[in-house]
Amino acid sequence: MHALLCMLGILLGTAGSASKGAAIPSYQDQCSDGSVGKICSTHRRIQRRSSAPVILDHDGNYDDILVLLVLLNFRPAVDLKAVLVTPADCELEPAVDVSSTVLSMFGHDAPVLPGNFPARFNEFPRVWRELASEMQQVADIYLHASASSRPKPKPAVTAEEWLADYLLKAEEEENKTDFVITGPATNLASTLKQHPELIRKVGTVLWMGGAVDVNGNVRDDDQRPQESDGTAEWNAFWDPEATRDLLKLGLDLRLVPLDATDDVPVTKDFIRRLDPTLEVARTARQIWAQSKFQKSNAVYYMWDTLTVPSRHP
Numbered sequence: 001m002h003a004l005l006c007m008l009g010i011l012l013g014t015a016g017s018a019s020k021g022a023a024i025p026s027y028q029d030q031c032s033d034g035s036v037g038k039i040c041s042t043h044r045r046i047q048r049r050s051s052a053p054v055i056l057d058h059d060g061n062y063d064d065i066l067v068l069l070v071l072l073n074f075r076p077a078v079d080l081k082a083v084l085v086t087p088a089d090c091e092l093e094p095a096v097d098v099s100s101t102v103l104s105m106f107g108h109d110a111p112v113l114p115g116n117f118p119a120r121f122n123e124f125p126r127v128w129r130e131l132a133s134e135m136q137q138v139a140d141i142y143l144h145a146s147a148s149s150r151p152k153p154k155p156a157v158t159a160e161e162w163l164a165d166y167l168l169k170a171e172e173e174e175n176k177t178d179f180v181i182t183g184p185a186t187n188l189a190s191t192l193k194q195h196p197e198l199i200r201k202v203g204t205v206l207w208m209g210g211a212v213d214v215n216g217n218v219r220d221d222d223q224r225p226q227e228s229d230g231t232a233e234w235n236a237f238w239d240p241e242a243t244r245d246l247l248k249l250g251l252d253l254r255l256v257p258l259d260a261t262d263d264v265p266v267t268k269d270f271i272r273r274l275d276p277t278l279e280v281a282r283t284a285r286q287i288w289a290q291s292k293f294q295k296s297n298a299v300y301y302m303w304d305t306l307t308v309p310s311r312h313p
Helices: 002-019 037-048 062-073 092-105 126-142 159-169 186-194 196-201 234-238 240-248 268-273 279-289 307-311
Strands: 052-058 078-085 112-114 177-181 202-207 252-255
Touching: 052 062, 052 159, 062 078, 062 092, 062 279, 062 307, 078 092, 078 159, 092 112, 112 159, 159 186, 159 196, 177 307, 186 196, 186 202, 186 240, 196 202, 202 307, 234 240, 268 279
Parallel strands: 052 078, 052 177, 078 112, 177 202, 202 252
Antiparallel strands: none
16 A cells, blocks of 8 residues: 555656646656655556557546546556546536646647536535535646646537547457546446447456445435435446446456455545655645545545556556
């Protein structure tokens, strides 16, 4: 766990450098002979691999943006084709805006596509979704973004429409596209249900979702109108039909459930222990400290951020 969190601190630190116009330092340039050495070696192996097309599908909160930063740091081994934003644990417009801002800071022109609310969804608590609106302020302050770095709005097209068109045009099976999904699975599941012939174009699907042998995280005190028996995890609960479809499609699906993330808390004590003399550690600390869980003195877990390292064991 310690090495993983050190890795995230280093990766987040590169975002600040990029936004100031400086060259993005390589991960290995920032490595030392200390506890991150093994992770640095892993990163070098990843960078030597051939480029793999990847689509990130997230739902716009703090840990989702950390995932985007991590994926961008793995270029060129990761060829990020698009960012899909599901309006689950966020308000859609600010989540799309901050995703576009981060991509612009890195000089990346991948499209950011908004998803749609399905009629069947179980709504996240409004207070959680509204907190995603604060992410733009976090980008301004901690990632050194400015209005000038933000791209101009592009013509609107939904995530599902773009995804179906992209997979239709994608090259055949030797270049399958991997998916990193850190929100509900609605965009991919709905697209493939409507176009099952496109399943052969999909590679590995990493999804942060579900709870297998542990309790869920949908609880009675979540200020939600829906009922749950305590076994559900929010990404699966938001669109149960998409969850069912994803599991039945026969994909190379790798779950990162609460069983894994419950073992990786980001506590106030851990945040305080991050080295304040390192800019990269300060960046991670500042972003994590803004989360709704840290503000309410609850324990925050590495739900979404654990998904990317799971892609590169």
